Amino acid sequence: MDARQTVFIVEDDFLIMEYLRELSEEIGLGVTGTCDVAEEAVEQIQALHPDYVFMDLRLRGEGEGVDVAMAIQARLPETKIVYITGSNEPASLSRISQDHPHRVLIKPVVEADLRRAVGMAPRGSVAAGPLS
Amino acid sequence: MHRRLTSSGSVALGCGLLAASFGTIDGLDWLSGRGRLVGWSQNLATAPLAALCFVLAGIGIASAASRRRLIARVLAALLVVLVLCNLGLHALNAEGLPAEWLVGDARSRHAVMSWATSLCFALAAISLLCADAEKGVLSTVATVAASAGLVIIAVSLVGILFDVRSIYSVTFFVGHALSSGLAFLLCFVGLLLLEPKRGWVSILLDTGAGSIAARRLLPLMICVVVGVCYAGYRMIAQGLLPLALVVSIIAALTALLLGASVLWAGRRLNEREAEIARVTTELEIYARDRDLLLREVNHRVKNNLAQIHSMLGLQARRIADPAARQALGDMRGRIEALSTLHRILLAKNNPSTLLADDYLTELCRKIEEAFDAEGRGIRIRVEADRIPLQLDFAISTGMLVNELASNAVKHAFSAAQGGTVDVRFASTDALSCELSVADDGCGLKRPRQGEASPADEHPEADGGLGTKIINALVAQLRGSMEVSHGIGTHYLIRMPVGR
Numbered sequence: 001m002d003a004r005q006t007v008f009i010v011e012d013d014f015l016i017m018e019y020l021r022e023l024s025e026e027i028g029l030g031v032t033g034t035c036d037v038a039e040e041a042v043e044q045i046q047a048l049h050p051d052y053v054f055m056d057l058r059l060r061g062e063g064e065g066v067d068v069a070m071a072i073q074a075r076l077p078e079t080k081i082v083y084i085t086g087s088n089e090p091a092s093l094s095r096i097s098q099d100h101p102h103r104v105l106i107k108p109v110v111e112a113d114l115r116r117a118v119g120m121a122p123r124g125s126v127a128a129g130p131l132s
Numbered sequence: 133m134h135r136r137l138t139s140s141g142s143v144a145l146g147c148g149l150l151a152a153s154f155g156t157i158d159g160l161d162w163l164s165g166r167g168r169l170v171g172w173s174q175n176l177a178t179a180p181l182a183a184l185c186f187v188l189a190g191i192g193i194a195s196a197a198s199r200r201r202l203i204a205r206v207l208a209a210l211l212v213v214l215v216l217c218n219l220g221l222h223a224l225n226a227e228g229l230p231a232e233w234l235v236g237d238a239r240s241r242h243a244v245m246s247w248a249t250s251l252c253f254a255l256a257a258i259s260l261l262c263a264d265a266e267k268g269v270l271s272t273v274a275t276v277a278a279s280a281g282l283v284i285i286a287v288s289l290v291g292i293l294f295d296v297r298s299i300y301s302v303t304f305f306v307g308h309a310l311s312s313g314l315a316f317l318l319c320f321v322g323l324l325l326l327e328p329k330r331g332w333v334s335i336l337l338d339t340g341a342g343s344i345a346a347r348r349l350l351p352l353m354i355c356v357v358v359g360v361c362y363a364g365y366r367m368i369a370q371g372l373l374p375l376a377l378v379v380s381i382i383a384a385l386t387a388l389l390l391g392a393s394v395l396w397a398g399r400r401l402n403e404r405e406a407e408i409a410r411v412t413t414e415l416e417i418y419a420r421d422r423d424l425l426l427r428e429v430n431h432r433v434k435n436n437l438a439q440i441h442s443m444l445g446l447q448a449r450r451i452a453d454p455a456a457r458q459a460l461g462d463m464r465g466r467i468e469a470l471s472t473l474h475r476i477l478l479a480k481n482n483p484s485t486l487l488a489d490d491y492l493t494e495l496c497r498k499i500e501e502a503f504d505a506e507g508r509g510i511r512i513r514v515e516a517d518r519i520p521l522q523l524d525f526a527i528s529t530g531m532l533v534n535e536l537a538s539n540a541v542k543h544a545f546s547a548a549q550g551g552t553v554d555v556r557f558a559s560t561d562a563l564s565c566e567l568s569v570a571d572d573g574c575g576l577k578r579p580r581q582g583e584a585s586p587a588d589e590h591p592e593a594d595g596g597l598g599t600k601i602i603n604a605l606v607a608q609l610r611g612s613m614e615v616s617h618g619i620g621t622h623y624l625i626r627m628p629v630g631r
Binding site for chain 1: 504
């Protein structure tokens with residue numbers, strides 16, 4: 001069993017998904033899976049039991065990130081939801097706040113944002129970030 | 133004529149001239165000493181004084197219609213004098229005097245003006261005197277006087293239509309001939325049309341739906357009511373039906389007619405209201421769609437920036453050369469600055485302007501985070517006026533602050549030192565403002581006095597791109613930049629403010 005904390009990424013933009021995957025691995029999280037469709041995300045997250053879910057608001061197909069969060073939180077109360085969304089319009093934010101998110105990040109996110117969101121100490125600046 | 137007449141002004145002019153012509157013809161007839169008109173039919177002629185009064189009133193109205201106000205006033209004053217003279221003749225029991233002078237027959241029934249005629253001339257004179265007033269008490273007086281005259285004339289004319297003898301049996305109307313009634317009709321219509329934007333006439337002449345309906349309905353109403361009453365009077369006169377029954381029929385028919393017109397107007401009003409409600413709903417839907425579209429576009433822009441930011445991040449991780457990686461990192465910082473603008477815009481319900489202090493504070497907080505300023509003991513202090521900014525201005529200013537402040541955070545302070553970067557934005561007057569970015573660091577490599585290149589401090593890092601961007605942004609903002617070196621480096625940019 002890997003001792004690292006794990007994360008599942010729900011994101012409908014594959015470029016941003018890949019970036020988040022690399023960023024997560026760089027700060028020491030284990031990425032257990034990624035998904036861009038709401039229903040599939042619910043199934044996979046329930047199967048994988050990650051410590052964190054990075055959740056986009058807009059997803060492919062029916063349902064939004066908030067719907068996914070609501071669906072899994074009843075069964076996985078330990079999993080912390082970190083919203084990573086491009087839309088910080090009042091309507092979207094009020095939708096998110098119906099759920100009780102662990103943290104809300106607005107794109108574009110940098111390493112320091114992710115570290116803070118998962119409770120890690122900041123390490124250097126992203127702009128001059130080391131390749132590790 | 134001082135200026136072109138409106139169509140109602142032309143009608144008023146015509147009315148005045150017709151009334152004056154009638155007065156002239158009748159007056160000449162009296163002056164010729166024969167009194168042919170009055171001898172032929174009592175319906176055709178009017179009293180000699182009345183003839184003179186019609187000449188004065190008619191010319192007065194025509195003058196007022198062609199904006200010769202002084203002449204109109206003088207004629208109105210003369211009219212008042214003549215009316216007073218007429219009353220004097222009544223008082224002295226010298227009613228026959230004018231006719232005696234003119235035709236040598238003092239017994240003529242038309243010798244002086246009747247009470248009705250006197251009153252009508254008085255009203256016409258008052259209306260003419262107040263004709264200039266466009267609003268206020270005087271304008272009301274002008275309208276009320278002319279309208280009252282119109283009502284008296286209507287009674288007189290309808291009375292003549294129904295039964296000439298009965299109307300002349302009333303002292304008030306004695307001697308008030310059909311011809312003078314018609315001439316008065318012209319006078320009062322002319323007076324009411326002098327200022328067509330005044331009083332109830334304006335409703336009748338306007339272009340709105342209510343006015344169009346009024347123009348259709350009013351003549352019909354008048355004709356039907358007069359017709360019903362005339363028919364009723366005939367029946368009474370010929371004894372066809374009992375008086376009470378005829379009056380009841382008239383009452384019922386009139387009530388029906390008035391009720392129908394009230395209901396018709398009500399239906400028109402309801403239709404209008406429904407139409408307005410429909411249009412309002414359409415506009416609301418349209419506005420909502422537009423709002424949605426605007427948000428969607430903003431979201432797209434922000435998403436595209438996030439994609440570019442991600443790609444640069446992915447690329448930066450695959451580059452070993454520290455200088456190249458630094459350059460990519462700087463570029464990502466610039467994109468973050470643009471994203472911050474969009475983030476602030478989307479966070480508001482009205483994304484058309486944004487406030488300088490909110491914007492710059494958030495932007496600098498983002499810069500602090502990006503370079504882990506807190507961990508290095510560096511603080512960016514923002515002091516900005518709370519003024520609204522235009523979007524173009526805000527984007528350029530934000531980019532400029534990003535370049536200068538992130539440059540200071542990166543290069544102004546030695547590793548262990550820490551310090552403060554001061555960002556100030558203030559409007560100096562209504563049209564211009566000042567942006568200043570100052571650090572209190574030692575500078576890793578202090579440039580020579582007077583050189584305006586921040587890239588001098590790290591020329592190897594971006595090959596002068598930072599300087600190029602800063603100069604381009606200052607030029608874009610139509611500003612001028614001063615750089616001074618004291619404890620740290622101080623950039624001062626003066627520029628016209630884009631609110």
